Amino acid sequence: MCENGSVFVNGLEAKPAKEVKLGDHITLNFPSRIIDLEVLSGFSMISRKILPEELYRVVSETRIPSGGDLWSENLS
Secondary structure (H helix, E strand, O other), X not given: OHHHOOEEEOOEEOXXXXXXXXXXXXXXXXXXXXXXXXXXXOHHHOOOOOOHHHHEEEEXXXXXXXXXXXXXXXXX
16 A cells, blocks of 8 residues: 555655654545544554554545446436
8 A cells, every 4th residue: 555655644645664663643535435543552662462443543534536426416
């Protein structure tokens, strides 16, 4: 995803090796939705099995409507 320019950290396009830290905001741009995350834990400090809920929280998720659904359009 980073190679496609679909990942942003604190508003800047991220490279695959970008390190994230506590408080960073990550935006993931998918074709059908945009997800904004907040980092809750530093990844370099993990020494035990940890749940995803402890690493980040979803701030928002926005669905992008597809433009090809003719059934929902009013064609009259």
